[in-house]
Amino acid sequence: MSRQLGAARHGRAALSLGAAALMALTACTSTKNDDGSGGGGTGGTPAKALTIGTTDQVTSLDPAGSWDAGSGTIEDEVYATLLSPRNGSSDVKPNLASAIRLTGPKEYTVTLKPGLTFANGHELTSSDVVFSFNRQLRIADKNGPSSLLYNLASVAAPNPGTAVFTLKSANDTLFPQVLSTAAGYIADEQVFPADTILDDTAVVAAKPWDGPYAISTYQKNSLVSFTANSGYKGLLGTPKTSHVQLKYYTDASNLKLDVQQGTIDAVYRTLTVTDLQDLATKKDLTVHTGSGNGIRFIVFNFKTQPYGSATKQADPAKALAVRQAVADSVDRAQLADQVYKNTFQPLYGSVPDGITGATPALKALYGDKKGGPDKAAAAKALSDAGVPTPVTLNLQYNTDHYGSSSADEYALIKSQLEATGLFKVKLQSTEWAQYGKDRVADLYPLYQLGWYADYLDADDYLASFYAANSWVNNGYSDPAVKALIQREETETDPAARTALIQQAQDKVAASVPLLPLLQGSTAIVTRAGVTGVPAKLDSAYQFRWAELGKR
């Protein structure tokens, strides 16, 4: 007995020693910096660096190779456009440009500010402007924003300070807005190849920055640090915070914990609704919600959906009936309430409410005609077209781009559809990096997508989805809709233009190439002491780092 007690005593001593060492380690290292950033203080790193956390992923830092939120978050800060929207407004103002003039029905002339340079010291001239736009059109990457340049015929540089844009159609009043989008980043022609995408490492090494910030350290999808670009002469002026760090998370719960504990100062995309509700109750955190220019929808691939053109049982009438029956069956209000706690609102048209021309075109056509679902209507649509039930739907969604609540959203959609007895839904999710490629390769018959406006105009919700070379790329093509879009883009009478926008929506609603579900905006979370984020995000949903400060 005494032997065993002796050994036990030694065992306990060892355990106690280990526990004490762990506690000592914890105690001596748990102090946080004054700025609440935690971790040890380091030489050479500014104390007031602002750290933003995100679950988004970067696809590419090449402006021609990406058009997604994750890449755009960085690109918006390190590249600049000729024109840019002011905060809280959809009006665009000169950014790298000093002036823009309509010099003909199909011609815009842009004058550059003098003495513009990239962060690498290269001069920024109209030659770079011509190069940038030609490059977008030439590469026309399916995941890039070149489709926004649908009306650009050519661009010329009569002198180093002037660029002249010639359009395909006259009276395009939207073109200045297009210049402010991701398709309008000015790229350094001495850095980027004219016809291929440059990889991130090469981009970072060459320092082709002309935006408010320059990348100083780049660990892709891990940690990126930025310093104010002293050469930037754009609309936003000198950033209020000289150092910003962007930390990437794969797990939204880690992101939530870190903002809660003060490891990061702000969250920009994406936390779950439950997390946001929880964080909203914490006194040292602010949850900023936005108005609803973001939309969520299901896309039908016209080739591969049931009875799609590339399937063995191709039948346009039956394919349409399936789309209509799905539209009859989904309960948007339930999605908004149960999944998003009404932080998102039901959406019944392609254009979100509040934007001129928006109309709830699907409401009167589908379900109970009041916005609710109707099993009988769905059954009738299918039986009228001779579609045997249940119809199998292969539905894809994504969890790392539109927030992890997407899993709940699509589980509920599956449940709603199957509750009618008319559908058998096979759900699958894929990471965004692959999702973007797969969807344009026609691998997904039905799939989730979302959209934030590049510019606050109904056209951005129509041309991007239904015009020629649309970003959605689902095989939908209706010459009448295209004609309507083309006409609204060049219609100068506001009332006539609104009517055209509504006609386009009504026409599209009848064939349901995509099914609008929800509208709203992803929230931003900041810790106390972070300034520069409007308490209520404006309709343009702008989160510009140059405006951010940290007390």
Place this chain on the structure above:
Amino acid sequence: MTTLVQEAPGAVGRTGGATGSGLLRYLVIRFLLIIPTVLVLVSVVFFLMHASGDPITTAFGDRLTPQQLHAKLHQAGYDRPLLTQYLDYLRSLGHGDFGRTATDNQAVSRMLRTYGAATAELAAYAMAVALAVGVPLGMVAAAHRDRAPDVALRLFAILNYATPVFFLGLLLKLVFAVWLGWLPTSGRSGIDVQLELENQTSTTGIYLLDAVRSGDGSAVADVLRHAVLPGVALGLLVAGVLLRLVRTNLIGTLSAEYVEAARSRGVGPFRLVTRHATRPALIPVVTVLGLQVAGLLGGAVLTETTFEWKGLGFELAHYLTVRDYAAVQGIVALFAVVVAVTNFLVDVAAALIDPRVRY
């Protein structure tokens, strides 16, 4: 009696066993066995990966025109016969060239160096935890054979082994990071420390070493704080195995004749365990530790994902999801080499410790 004590397993080599040339031959054979082991693993991975198409088409097929795609395939050599590609791949591997990742076009060898260091660091922490927990607790359990502490510790070992590592990780995070707020929730270091370490002119990629080299005490402390939870989560996975192994071996050696002899000479229980029984009992532990390396690498995938510990496990999970075959192949090849080399080193250690295992 004295003779019996001297003939404990650790001393056998001095009285018999193989000659120096026998040891050398054994080591050479064991070393040469690394080659077929790695070759088989790498080949299996290569052919499995290529069975579902080439990485270029998978990654870019939808974004390039057929001409561009063909040019890219030709440039990367994916339009050649599979056997030629296989032989070239092996040749490249022989030169340490793992190719480039298909999705983000970075050198796989660079990726392996960067993230391999992170995984090696985590594995080292885990092994330290496993030894620190498993060996002493195994000794305690053996000393209390079939009594309450022994039963409790065996239950602890079984629970450890049976609990999925990600679940344990989440549990530890919930208690020590969320409820108590003692430790960070994720990452290898604080953000400022990460930037400081990554910006050093010469880095090993092992944060603790880099932090020590930087001379910044707070950076060292920060790195250690971040290591505690993932290290414990992964380490406990192995600790359970060690606990049971040490207990079993120790019980065996405690009942050996030479130990009984020592006991009869009046050697105290603590000295009996630590001085006479532990060393021979630990010899099999060395072998098992080698085998546990493969388990650690597997566990690292889940631990790194849970704690956002950006190492090879984290990257493997990512690249598998985006179907980047070049990256996956590289990581798996490295894992194969690590497991094979570790087992070789274990064999060497075992041979040096106990000459009975030699040929």
